Structures are given as structure tokens and as C-alpha cells.
Amino acid sequence: MISVKKVNNKPLNLLEKIYLWEIARGLSVTIRHFFANLFNPGNILTVPYPEKTIPLPGNARFRTRHRLKVRSDGSPKCVACFMCQTACPAYCIRIEAAEYTENTVEKYPAVFDIDLSRCVMCGMCVEACPEDAIAMDTEELTGGALNRGELLMTKDGLLRNLPGEPSRKGAANRLANEYLKSRGEE
Amino acid sequence: MMEFFEANKDILLFTGAAAVKALAFLGAVMGFTALMTLAERKVSALMQDRVGPNRASVFGFAFNGLFQPIADAIKMILKEDFVPGRAEKLLFTLAPFFALVPVLALFAVIPFGDYVMVYGYQLELQIADLPLGLFFVLALSGLAIYGVFLGGWASKNNFALLGGLRGAAQMVSYEVVLGLTLVGLMMIYGSASLQDMVRAQGRLLFGFIPAWGVVCQPFAFILFLIASTAENKRTPFDLVEGESEIIGYFMEYSSMRFAAFMFAEFIEIVLISMLIATLFFGGWQVPYLYETGFMFPGGAELPLNHYLVSAMQVGSFTVKTVFFCWFSLIVRWTLPRFRFDQMMSLCWKALLPLALLNILLTGAAMTFLGKL
Numbered sequence: 001m002i003s004v005k006k007v008n009n010k011p012l013n014l015l016e017k018i019y020l021w022e023i024a025r026g027l028s029v030t031i032r033h034f035f036a037n038l039f040n041p042g043n044i045l046t047v048p049y050p051e052k053t054i055p056l057p058g059n060a061r062f063r064t065r066h067r068l069k070v071r072s073d074g075s076p077k078c079v080a081c082f083m084c085q086t087a088c089p090a091y092c093i094r095i096e097a098a099e100y101t102e103n104t105v106e107k108y109p110a111v112f113d114i115d116l117s118r119c120v121m122c123g124m125c126v127e128a129c130p131e132d133a134i135a136m137d138t139e140e141l142t143g144g145a146l147n148r149g150e151l152l153m154t155k156d157g158l159l160r161n162l163p164g165e166p167s168r169k170g171a172a173n174r175l176a177n178e179y180l181k182s183r184g185e186e
Numbered sequence: 187m188m189e190f191f192e193a194n195k196d197i198l199l200f201t202g203a204a205a206v207k208a209l210a211f212l213g214a215v216m217g218f219t220a221l222m223t224l225a226e227r228k229v230s231a232l233m234q235d236r237v238g239p240n241r242a243s244v245f246g247f248a249f250n251g252l253f254q255p256i257a258d259a260i261k262m263i264l265k266e267d268f269v270p271g272r273a274e275k276l277l278f279t280l281a282p283f284f285a286l287v288p289v290l291a292l293f294a295v296i297p298f299g300d301y302v303m304v305y306g307y308q309l310e311l312q313i314a315d316l317p318l319g320l321f322f323v324l325a326l327s328g329l330a331i332y333g334v335f336l337g338g339w340a341s342k343n344n345f346a347l348l349g350g351l352r353g354a355a356q357m358v359s360y361e362v363v364l365g366l367t368l369v370g371l372m373m374i375y376g377s378a379s380l381q382d383m384v385r386a387q388g389r390l391l392f393g394f395i396p397a398w399g400v401v402c403q404p405f406a407f408i409l410f411l412i413a414s415t416a417e418n419k420r421t422p423f424d425l426v427e428g429e430s431e432i433i434g435y436f437m438e439y440s441s442m443r444f445a446a447f448m449f450a451e452f453i454e455i456v457l458i459s460m461l462i463a464t465l466f467f468g469g470w471q472v473p474y475l476y477e478t479g480f481m482f483p484g485g486a487e488l489p490l491n492h493y494l495v496s497a498m499q500v501g502s503f504t505v506k507t508v509f510f511c512w513f514s515l516i517v518r519w520t521l522p523r524f525r526f527d528q529m530m531s532l533c534w535k536a537l538l539p540l541a542l543l544n545i546l547l548t549g550a551a552m553t554f555l556g557k558l
Contacts, residue, residue, distance in 0.1 A: 020408070023521065030233045030520045037232040046237045 056139060063121050065140040066114050068158040069133050069165065073183075076159055077133035080107040084125035084134055092118035093125060105179045112158060116142045117151040137162070199307060207313050208294070215293055215456055220255040222452045222511060227254075229512065230519040259445070267441040270341055277340035282439070282446035285333025288326040289453045295319035296460050297381040299470045299500040300477070303492060311470070311500065312381055319380040320372065323461065324365050327417060331357045333450065334419075334426060338435035349434035352526060353419065353426035359533040360416040360423075366541035367409045370548040371465055374402050384469035388476070394483040396473045399466035405544050407466045409537055414458045415517065416533070419451065422521040423529055459510035460503075467506050470499035 015021050037044055047054055056064070069077040080097035098110035119142070125134050145151050191198065224239070228251065231238030240250045242257040269278055299311030316322050331354055338350015372378055375386040389397045400407045416423035427434035436447045463469060474482050475498060479490035490498075524532065 026520050027516060030516055033235060034229065034233045034516065037235060041237075044235055044237055048237075048240075 050143075061139045062126075062137055063123055064136055065116070065138045065142050066119075066125070066134060066136050066153065066158060067138050067160050067162075068109075068112060068155070069135060070159055070161050076108055076112075076155075077131050078109050078112065078129075079131055079133070080109040080112075081130065083128040083130060087124045087128035089122060089124060090118045090120045092116070092120075103179055109155060112155040114153045114158065115151065116153055117145075117148055203307070203309055204313060207309075207311070211293060211298060211313060212290065215453065218511075219449065219452045219456055220259075222455060222515075223258065223448070224251060224254045225511070226452075226515055226518075229515040233516070233519050262442055262445040265441040267443065268438075270343065270438050272342040273438065274340040274342070277336045278438075279443075281333050281337035281340060282443045282450075283333075284336055285330060285450040286446050286453075288329040288333075289450050289457055292323055292326050292457055293460075295322050295380055296457075296464060297384050297469055298460075298503050299496055300385075302496045310381075311496070315379060315381050318378045320368055320378040320383075323380075324361070324368070327364070328357075328361055330450075330454075331361075333447070334435050337439065337447065341435075341438035343438050345432040346435050346437040348432050349426050349428070349437065352428075352432075353435055356419070356423065356426060356529065356533075357417060359530065360413045360537075363409060363413040363533060363537045363541050364417055366538070366545065367406045367413060368465070369545050370403050370406045371399055373545070373548050373552060374399075380464055380469075384464060384471060387468040388471045390483070396468060396471065398468040398471070403466070403544070403548070405540070405547075407462075409541055409544065410466065411462065413533075413537060414462065415514070416529070418454045418458050418514075420455070420514065421518045422524050424518075424523055425526050425529060428523065455511055455514050456507065459507045459514060462510050463503060463506035468502075469506075470503040472498055472502045475499070 055061075071077055080095055082095055082097075085093040085095050092115040094111065094113040094115075095109050096111035097107045099107055121136075121142070123136055126136050142151075228238040230236075238251060239254045240248055242248065242251060242253040244253050244256075269275060294313040295316050297310075297312035297315070301311060302309045334353035334357065335350045338346045338348075338353065341347075371383065375383045377383055377386070383399075387396065387398050391397045391401060395401055419426045427436075436444055439447060474480050475490075475495060477492070477495060479495065480486075480488040482488075
């Protein structure tokens with residue numbers, strides 16, 4: 001069933017047909033805005049961004065620059081499962097997996113690149129990650145750069161913890177947790 | 187050598203004074219126009235609760251965007267000067283000049299003050315006091331159509347051609363209305379010289395109302411305001427550009443050729459504002475200010491220095507011009523665009539009959555009430 005909206009289009013009366021009065025009314029609105037903003041520029045909502053920042057509103061802070069979480073022993077939480085790379089609609093993640101020499105339970109990313117110039121900030125990688133290893137909660141906005149190289153984030157730049165981390169929880173993966181427990185790390 | 191100067195003293199003084207006036211006035215107008223390009227963006231920003239350009243800086247000082255016109259100019263100069271392969275090279279090159287030169291020439295007849303005595307030499311504050319100044323204005327603003335039409339036609343682009351066609355039709359139509367609204371003024375003031383018209387506006391009606399054009403011809407003022415906006419190709423009559431539908435006659439232009447078109451449009455705003463101030467708002471007249479000082483209707487007098495009076499008159503003209511420039515910007519950012527048929531019917535079916543009616547009423551009033 002298509003909903004029907006009745007529009008009440010009244011025919012224009014004489015004053016409206018002449019336009020001039022209505023134009024004057026329209027002008028009064030814009031002129032009011034002009035003088036209000038001219039004498040009171042503080043009311044303009046625009047933030048002069050690089051010099052001044054405001055707390056990101058709502059959940060916008062969960063769509064900021066990526067990071068890879070680090071365990072307490074300094075190894076990346078990421079197990080190089082390629083889930084984020086598969087989920088990424090912009091094809092901006094590149095992972096090369098490698099194996100730990102001391103255990104055969106899990107892998108680690110030898111290379112983890114995120115090309116921020118292609119990233120669309122959709123957060124699908126965070127959703128896809130089974131290890132809760134990638135996060136977009138640094139509250140750093142990916143702004144412009146003077147060359148493309150600056151926008152390519154490598155593993156070195158990505159691996160970092162926020163204050164209060166690492167969490168002692170370890171991985172969600174059962175095998176990895178057993179491995180951690182065997183090392184006495186919960 | 188000295189004999190030559192002595193023999194031709196008058197003509198040399200006149201030429202020198204004219205050159206100085208032309209340079210000073212055009213310099214002021216050009217500087218103001220450059221600021222207008224900034225003001226257009228700043229005013230629109232403030233109207234829409236935005237900030238506008240404020241980042242162009244010299245040595246870290248931005249002054250809230252005051253250097254933006256310089257940045258624009260540098261960008262325009264450095265851009266590639268592109269000419270389409272199929273374009274008519276000669277006409278394509280000529281079109282920006284046709285757009286720019288008539289509007290610049292028009293400033294010659296605009297009086298920006300009464301006169302100043304400099305070492306006993308009476309310096310008229312007008313570059314050229316033509317007896318038929320008003321016709322000069324109409325003739326040259328008719329010439330400005332060539333810029334639009336040649337630009338649209340010579341670039342061999344369908345959208346540009348469409349813009350050029352629209353521009354030609356629009357400007358020719360509104361030229362008629364523009365001319366006819368001014369007939370009433372000529373009838374009242376009995377002159378086509380702009381300086382004479384301004385002087386006539388210094389008189390008082392009923393002893394206390396300044397006889398400004400807007401008081402004597404309020405109807406013509408509204409018609410002139412509408413027709414001049416259309417002549418200027420600005421919203422709500424900006425179908426020539428129509429940046430959201432056809433880009434307009436300057437579509438294929440880039441670099442300084444495009445800047446010439448843009449600059450011509452902004453100079454036209456200043457020109458139209460000056461014309462409105464001159465014709466309808468007393469030009470350089472300040473109410474009750476005469477050559478010797480203020481003379482109020484009640485009988486009170488306030489004698490003033492000659493130079494102070496001249497400065498106040500030029501200042502008055504500047505304030506009026508700036509106000510109408512600002513008004514033009516406000517209108518441009520408030521109203522939506524007309525459809526082409528609406529615009530044409532507004533001109534031929536509404537404005538033209540009303541302009542003729544205005545002439546008729548003015549004639550009747552002058553017959554029955556006597557001359558001003």
C-alpha cells in the first residue's frame with residue numbers, strides 16, 4: 001500500500017503573485033542571519049579544525065584511525081587470519097602471515113599495512129576480527145597528507161595500546177588461550 | 187619648452203587631471219572589486235551560518251581571509267590557458283575583452299563627487315561629464331552582450347552556446363526595460379547628464395524631503411533594480427550561468443580569460459550599485475548638505491570647510507555604493523533561479539508594460555503638477 005500525502009497547494013494570492021513582498025520576507029530572514037553572525041561570530045558551529053578540536057560526538061570516536069592491540073608480552077593480538085582483509089570493501093588492508101618459531105598454534109602478521117588513502121572508515125575490519133585485535137578507537141582523525149606514503153600505515157605505526165592496556169584477557173581463541181595459560185599468562 | 191607649457195596650459199591641466207582621476211577612480215574600483223570577490227563568499231557564508239574563506243595567509247597572518255583575492259589571482263595566473271581545438275581562436279580571445287572593456291569604460295561618466303578646488307583649479311569629481319551620459323551608459327551596457335555571446339559561440343561547445351544564446355536574449359530584453367525606466371528620470375530632471383541629475387537631486391520637495399530619484403520615481407526604482415539585476419546576469423536571473431544546469435558561456439574558459447569574465451561580472455555589480463546610487467539615491471548628495479555646509483529645513487545652519495564638504499560627499503557616494511553592492515550579494519544568496527520562460531514573460535509581459543505605464547504617469551504628473 002503506497003501511502004499518499006495530500007499536499008495543500010493553495011493558489012497564490014495577489015500579494016504572493018507580485019513576488020516582491022515575499023522576496024522582502026525572504027531577504028529579512030537572510031539579513032537577520034547575516035547580522036546575527038556578523039556581530040556574534042561565536043554562534044557559528046564551524047570548528048577551525050587543526051587548531052581547535054572538539055570531543056568527537058557519539059560513536060564517531062569508534063570510526064577513527066586504526067590500531068592493532070598488543071599483548072602484555074609485546075606480541076600482536078592479531079593472528080593473521082585475513083578476516084579483516086576479506087571483509088574490507090575498499091581493499092586497503094594487506095597482510096602477510098608468518099609463524100612463531102616457538103609454537104605452532106597461531107600465526108602472527110609479518111606485514112600488516114592499511115592504506116588510509118583507500119580506507120573508507122566503515123569499521124568492517126573491526127566487526128570481522130575474531131580476536132578483537134584491530135580497533136578504530138584512537139580518536140585520531142585521518143586527515144590529509146602531503147604525499148601518499150604518509151597515508152600508508154605499516155605494522156610499526158599500527159601496533160600500540162591505549163592507556164590501561166593490554167587487557168589480561170588474551171585472545172578469544174580457545175587454543176591460543178591454552179597456549180597463554182601454559183605460559184602462565186591467564 | 188616653457189612657452190609650450192604656457193601656451194597649452196589649459197589643455198595640459200585638463201588632460202593631467204583627467205588621467206589622475208581615471209587612475210585614482212579605476213584603481214579604487216578595481217581594489218573594491220577584488221574585495222567584492224571575497225565579500226561574495228564571506229557574505230554568503232555569514233548568511234548560511236558558515237565561516238567562509240579564512241585560510242589564505244601571508245607570513246602567518248590571515249586577517250580572516252583578507253588575502254584570499256591575492257591567492258585567487260595567483261591561482262588564476264598559474265592555471266593552464268586552454269583553448270579548445272575547435273574553437274574560433276580569434277573570437278575566443280576577443281570575448282573576455284568585450285566583456286571587460288565596456289564595463290570599465292562606463293565608470294567614466296559616473297560622478298563620485300561635486301568638485302574640489304585645488305590651488306584655484308576647479309577639479310570636477312567625474313572623469314567625463316558627458317551631456318548624454320545616460321545614453322552612453324545604455325549604449326555601452328548593450329555592447330557587453332558581445333562578450334557573453336562571442337564567448338558562448340566561439341568556444342564551440344553546446345552548453346556554452348546555450349548559455350550565450352540565453353545571455354543574448356536576456357540582456358537584449360532587459361536592456362529595453364532598463365532604458366525605459368530611465369526615461370521617467372530624464373523627464374523629471376530634464377537632463378541626461380549624470381552630474382546634472384545628481385545636482386538636481388539636491389533640491390528639496392515641499393521644503394524638507396530631498397528630491398532623490400527614489401522619492402520622485404519609486405516605481406522606476408523597483409523596475410530598475412529588477413532589470414539591472416537581470417542585466418548583470420545574477421540570481422534570480424542567472425540562467426546564463428546556471429551553474430547547476432549549464433555551466434554557461436564561459437564553460438571552455440580557464441585561467442585569466444575566465445577571470446576576466448568573472449571580474450567583469452563583479453565590476454558590473456559595483457557599476458550597477460553606483461548607477462542606482464547616482465540615479466535614485468542622490469549620488470554624492472548628503473541630505474541638507476550644500477557647498478557651504480549644512481542648512482537644515484528648520485533654519486539651523488552649520489557652516490563647514492569646503493574640503494570637509496567634498497570629503498563627506500565622496501564618502502556619502504561610497505557608503506551608498508557599498509550598501510547596494512551588499513544588497514546585491516544578499517539578493518544573490520537568497521532567491522532561487524527563474525525558469526527561462528518565466529524570466530522572459532516577466533520582462534515582456536510585466537516589466538515592459540509597467541515601465542511604459544511609469545512614463546505615462548510621470549508625464550501626466552508633470553503636466554498637472556508642474557515641473558520639479
